[in-house]
Amino acid sequence: MNNYSTIRNDWSIQEIESIYHQPLLELVYQAATVHRNFHQPNEVQVCTLLSVKTGGCPEDCSYCGQAARYHTGITVKSLMSKQDVVAIAQRAKDAGSSRFCMAAAWREVRDNRDFENILEMVEGVNELGLEVCCTLGMLSESQAKRLQEAGLYAYNHNLDSSKEYYEEIITTRTYDDRLDTLKHVRKAGISVCSGGIIGLGETHADRINMLHTLSNLPQHPESVPVNALARVKGTPLADLPKVDSWEMVRMIATARILMPKSMVRLSAGRAEMSTEEQSWCFMAGANSIFTSESEELLVTPNPRLDDDKKMFDLLGLKPMVKDKSVQVIPVQ
Numbered sequence: 001m002n003n004y005s006t007i008r009n010d011w012s013i014q015e016i017e018s019i020y021h022q023p024l025l026e027l028v029y030q031a032a033t034v035h036r037n038f039h040q041p042n043e044v045q046v047c048t049l050l051s052v053k054t055g056g057c058p059e060d061c062s063y064c065g066q067a068a069r070y071h072t073g074i075t076v077k078s079l080m081s082k083q084d085v086v087a088i089a090q091r092a093k094d095a096g097s098s099r100f101c102m103a104a105a106w107r108e109v110r111d112n113r114d115f116e117n118i119l120e121m122v123e124g125v126n127e128l129g130l131e132v133c134c135t136l137g138m139l140s141e142s143q144a145k146r147l148q149e150a151g152l153y154a155y156n157h158n159l160d161s162s163k164e165y166y167e168e169i170i171t172t173r174t175y176d177d178r179l180d181t182l183k184h185v186r187k188a189g190i191s192v193c194s195g196g197i198i199g200l201g202e203t204h205a206d207r208i209n210m211l212h213t214l215s216n217l218p219q220h221p222e223s224v225p226v227n228a229l230a231r232v233k234g235t236p237l238a239d240l241p242k243v244d245s246w247e248m249v250r251m252i253a254t255a256r257i258l259m260p261k262s263m264v265r266l267s268a269g270r271a272e273m274s275t276e277e278q279s280w281c282f283m284a285g286a287n288s289i290f291t292s293e294s295e296e297l298l299v300t301p302n303p304r305l306d307d308d309k310k311m312f313d314l315l316g317l318k319p320m321v322k323d324k325s326v327q328v329i330p331v332q
């Protein structure tokens with residue numbers, strides 16, 4: 001077995017292919033070993049994701065139930081109040097979450113009253129001692145700076161897939177737009193959360209190419225969500241087959257080996273996974289899950305908090321307590 005004990009940003013496609021395509025048990029064993037070198041294997045970070053503005057998005061992401069152009073039947077909701085958001089964040093903290101992510105279905109952040117309200121929400125949630133994350137669409141350098149000054153800890157902006165496959169699923173913005181936002185986030189000294197979705201109809205080569213892009217960024221994203229497509233009726237991808245959980249295990253294990261220090265998050269798709277299937281993901285190096293008190297991850301189903309608690313008890317997992325004092329180093 002290779003000694004994957006160093007952080008590298010120079011992975012070749014061939015190296016990633018040879019990791020990804022290994023026999024599954026060998027891959028999981030290697031990933032579990034890396035995981036134990038860099039993390040406490042019995043700790044899993046519980047993150048709460050809250051949709052603070054739902055639906056009505058002008059973008060055309062083929063998988064998304066919040067795109068206005070698809071008839072998905074979701075209820076469009078305008079921006080929540082700071083008071084309601086902070087109250088939900090407090091309950092999330094009381095239930096064991098250490099990270100709170102606020103999502104708004106926007107193409108991009110605009111310099112308007114809504115952005116001022118978001119900044120106030122960031123301040124309010126930050127005061128609770130939670131890691132505050134936002135996912136608000138594209139972001140300029142000056143907006144990233146203002147979020148950082150308000151106390152934002154992390155910004156999520158997923159690459160979704162490979163550069164090559166991206167234009168098959170989204171046409172209203174480019175892959176380079178995504179990468180530019182990640183640069184702005186990094187430059188502002190905010191930690192980067194960026195991963196992807198499998199099951200969009202992409203090939204194994206697309207998955208490998210996406211992992212190649214993420215793992216060869218000048219600094220690995222501190223957070224890498226791995227999502228399985230949650231099929232939403234009314235979207236162009238609604239009739240694709242369910243993602244096989246072993247595909248998730250393979251993806252998580254490869255991400256863990258390539259980006260050893262990152263938090264690898266088992267994200268969308270858990271509602272369709274058994275406890276056994278999720279256990280394999282934890283064994284492969286996933287060390288975070290998302291919860292929400294509405295039992296929805298944005299607009300798709302998510303497991304019940306009680307079921308997650310039972311799973312943690314069964315597996316001997318405990319919610320990770322995060323040290324927010326860890327500094328994020330801006331890249332100029």
Ligand code: SF4
Binds near residue numbers: 057104
């Ligand atoms: S994924 Fe985000 S940007 Fe794309 S349609 Fe949905 S809410 Fe809009």
